[in-house]
Amino acid sequence: AGTLGAQAAQSGRYFGTAVASGRLGDDTYTAILDREFNAVTPENEMKWDTTEPSRGSFNFGPADRIVSHATAHGQRVRGHTLVWHSQLPGWVGSLTDANTLRSVMRHHITTEMTHFKGRIYAWDVVNEAFADGGSGQHRSSVFQNLLGDGFIEDAFRTARSADPSAKLCYNDYSIENWSDAKTQGVYRMVRDFKARGVPIDCVGFQSHFGTGGPPASFQTTLSNFAALGVDIQITELDIAQAPSTAYANTVRACMNVARCTGITVWGIRDSDSWRSGENPLLFDAAGNKKPAYQAVLSALGGT
Numbered sequence: 348a349g350t351l352g353a354q355a356a357q358s359g360r361y362f363g364t365a366v367a368s369g370r371l372g373d374d375t376y377t378a379i380l381d382r383e384f385n386a387v388t389p390e391n392e393m394k395w396d397t398t399e400p401s402r403g404s405f406n407f408g409p410a411d412r413i414v415s416h417a418t419a420h421g422q423r424v425r426g427h428t429l430v431w432h433s434q435l436p437g438w439v440g441s442l443t444d445a446n447t448l449r450s451v452m453r454h455h456i457t458t459e460m461t462h463f464k465g466r467i468y469a470w471d472v473v474n475e476a477f478a479d480g481g482s483g484q485h486r487s488s489v490f491q492n493l494l495g496d497g498f499i500e501d502a503f504r505t506a507r508s509a510d511p512s513a514k515l516c517y518n519d520y521s522i523e524n525w526s527d528a529k530t531q532g533v534y535r536m537v538r539d540f541k542a543r544g545v546p547i548d549c550v551g552f553q554s555h556f557g558t559g560g561p562p563a564s565f566q567t568t569l570s571n572f573a574a575l576g577v578d579i580q581i582t583e584l585d586i587a588q589a590p591s592t593a594y595a596n597t598v599r600a601c602m603n604v605a606r607c608t609g610i611t612v613w614g615i616r617d618s619d620s621w622r623s624g625e626n627p628l629l630f631d632a633a634g635n636k637k638p639a640y641q642a643v644l645s646a647l648g649g650t
């Protein structure tokens with residue numbers, strides 16, 4: 348097939364991109380979006396600071412524009428993200444009472460998931476809850492500090508009740524190298540959730556890489572997680588300077604793991620990227636395909 352999405356679909360996978368609602372009026376942008384991609388992730392529009400800027404007051408307008416566009420073009424939607432310490436409005440961060448925060452968190456998850464019910468392929472229920480470095484423990488956040496370790500489980504149970512048709516993912520960065528303490532911490536959590544019947548369906552590997560691309564153990568990491576009984580997705584891929592080999596190695600790792608169900612790049616053109624200074628994407632600022640594009644297309648075909 349001649350496009351990323353169509354080629355990925357030949358093995359039952361999707362190929363997606365992050366989308367910014369403010370760019371949907373840019374014809375070059377939407378032409379590439381609708382030609383190449385069969386999945387989208389709203390880059391910022393489903394985050395708490397946008398969707399519930401003050402308590403109980405919800406705003407789904409920007410995300411609705413993306414979901415409507417995706418629906419009209421046959422693209423799956425990954426929901427990103429329900430519980431995250433960043434892009435969190437000040438009113439949540441200032442709460443000091445555990446029972447209040449617990450009910451606020453459950454209400455936020457339930458209201459947002461209910462709004463989009465039946466239209467989301469997978470939700471990043473909890474994003475980036477683990478600390479960097481060698482601890483293998485959760486990071487400090489208002490959720491962790493007031494609710495304790497159980498906040499992640501509570502979020503997943505709430506999410507399952509809100510929309511039983513959506514896959515529920517844990518999503519994080521720097522969990523691609525198997526021997527890292529952070530990877531091991533997330534692995535132990537998923538193993539524990541599966542053992543105790545806490546609802547979790549997938550793990551998202553953000554995959555924001557430097558020029559070298561994925562660590563040598565990346566495929567091992569993906570298959571070890573998959574062996575726990577969850578799907579795997581590459582959720583925010585970008586690679587500094589976009590070397591063809593680094594992109595091909597990343598895609599091959601997914602292709603070689605049966606439960607790796609899809610890949611999302613974190614933007615379309617280099618000029619759309621949060622790392623635009625590093626030119627990390629598959630299209631240049633003018634919308635032309637870069638060499639890495641062809642490498643990805645070939646790797647999706649298994650070559």
Ligand code: G3I
Binds near residue numbers: 583
């Ligand atoms: O919309 C406001 C605008 O009104 C304001 O004038 C302007 C001034 O700073 O800011 C605009 O918001 C920015 C927003 O992107 C939309 O462009 C924020 O400042 C900026 O911080 C925000 O950055 C996003 C970042 O998450 C925030 O943490 C990036 O676009 C987005 O790509 C990035 O995505 C994250 C994933 O969600 C999670 N994993 C890491 C990844 C990269 O940081």
